[in-house]
Structure formats: C-alpha cells, structure tokens
Amino acid sequence: MKRRSIEDVLAEARRDLDRVAPASLVAEMAAGALVVDIRPVEQRHADGDLAGAMVIGRNVLEWRLDPASVHRIAEATDYDRRIIVVCNEGYASSIAAANLRQLGVWRATDLDGGFQAWRCFADASRAEQAQSHWEEIYRSHSPTEVSWFEAEPAMSLEMIAAANLEANTAVVDVGGGASTLVDALLARGYRDLTVLDVSQAALDTARGRLGDDATTVRWITHDALSWCPRRRYGLWHDRALFHFLVTPDQRATYLAVLHAALEPGGSVIVATFADDGPEMCSGLPTARYTPEELVAALGSDLQVLASQREEHRTPAGVVQPVTWLLLRART
Secondary structure (H helix, E strand, O other), X not given: XXXXXXXXXXXXXXXXXXXXXXXXXXXXXXXXXXXXXXXXXXXXXXXXXXXXXXXXXXXXXXHHHOOOOOOOOOOOOOOOOOEEEEOOOOOHHHHXXXXXXHOOOOOOEEEOOHHHHHHHHHHHHHHHHHHHHHHHHHHHOOOXXXXXXXXOOHHHHHHHHHHOOOOOOOEEEEOOOOOOHHXXXXXXXXXXXXXXXXXXXXXXXXXXXXXXXXXXXXXXXOOHHHOOOOOOEEEEEEOOOHHHOOOHHHHHHHHHHHHHHEEEEEEEEEEEEEOOOOOEEOOEEOOOEOHHHHHHHHOOOEEEEEEEEEEEEOOOOOEEEEEEEEEEEOO
C-alpha cells in the first residue's frame, strides 16, 4: 500500500472544503451555521471560549454530528446542515470536516486558521472600533468637557508619591489620552515618561499643550490590549482603562501586557469605577469594583500596598466614586 504523509492527507481533506475565513464567521452563524469547537479543554481554558459555538470533543465528533447515529446531538438532524468545525490553528478541523463530508454531511467545513486566526481578527476589529469610538469622543469634546477631566491629577500624584519612586523611573501612563498627569510628572522632575492611548487626537491635544516639552515624552498611539512593549517600566499607571474591559478574555489580555511591560518589583497604579460608580461611560459599559474585587481581578502576582476611594467630580458636577489601588509586582 502506498504511504501518504499527513500533509498529503491534509491537502486532500481541504480540497473541496471551501473553508470559512474568520471575517465571515459571524455572518455564517447568523445564517444558521452550527459552529463546533473541538479544542481540548486545556486550550479553551487558556485562550477562552468561542462565543456561540457548541463544544464537542474530537473523539466523538462524528458520532454526535452524523444524522444517522443514535448518539447524535439534537441539532444534527439534517445532512444539509451547515457545520463549521473549529480547532486551535485549523489543521485537525480540516480533517474532521472532511470526515463529516464522507458521512454525507456535505456542507461541513472548517474555520481557516482556527481559533487563533479568529482571535487575531476579533482583536483587530475590536481595536479598530475602539480607536474610531475614542477619536470621535476627543474630536467632538474639548479636553475639559469629558467626564474624566481633572485640572490637577491629585489622586494619581498621591499614589505615585506613595510608591516612593526615583525620578529616573520609567513610567507608562496607559490610556493616558489628554490627561494632565504627564505635565505634572515633568514638573516634578520625571524624565522617562511614556503615554499610550488608542486615540491620536487625545495624544495630539497633550502634545500641543506641552509645547517643546512634548519632545521629551514618548507618545504611543496603540490599543493597549494588542500593544507589544519593547522595554520595561518601573511604573504602570492606569486611571480609567481597566474598567472598560468587561469580559474575562479582555482582562486576561490586559494582565499579560501589563506583566510584559513591568520591571521585576515594579509598581502598578490602577483606578476603576467603584461598585457604586456608573455602569456606563462615554457610551460604553463599564465593570465596577470594590477594592477586594479589583485585587482579585488583577491577580496574585501583584501585592497590594495601598487602596483609596475617590469621589471624582466631573465637569458637569456629577460625582463618580472611584476605587484606586497601588500594587507592586512580586519578585
């Protein structure tokens, strides 16, 4: 018998599949396709679930999706049913989909690139939407009109003072936008400052305000969740980004970026809406935290040094309760 390589088997399996691109997956689901996630539980726990997908183990896939099988699931009643199989990177799913076609489920196919390709597409789409949203906010409002405006970043400065940092500490203000914190830190002698925000308009406002001093600051226009830090920082400051992360996978990505950016033993300052704070901000839903809940959300790799509650008053006079934490990376 002629031997075939796994590459030959894979190429044959894909020959007639007409695989689904990540950008088309949502439309396929809306049209009634059954999306089946065959990733092992370890991969799903590590990378997250695929919303709307049914989880079926690879070892029982054919039994569950063959309409003639006594072990089929309730949804597998029709050989014409559109089924899209998803694995981690799009290899096992191609062979699985080809097997389903051999059973007569002739519209079975798989997701090109698997879950990892879908995640990259979803992250890029979310980042594009976030950038568009915040650009519109900063273009349609002056810096003093937005609800988070503060002429003097008093609580940020109090937390930074409590961290007892050297003036040469590398500081990154994540989601800093047009905040006046960078002005205040420059005035206090800090010289290694980076401001990161998804909105170019926000950063342009801060740069214009600083004038010649703006050249001493690193300005990064990027979505924080897809940012790949090229250096380490002694202080990670986030006054109002974390509470916009309302899903577990968003928060997990944030923490991965934070730890990639933080020096061993580095300090972290995070502020979010308190548990009695607003549920929406700038048209977006928010997550609200007690100090204990925020500590739990940020994980055991960070040691709490201090917590504060702030009653922030917006330019419109509305009081917004805020939870603040100062933490340090465990070494």
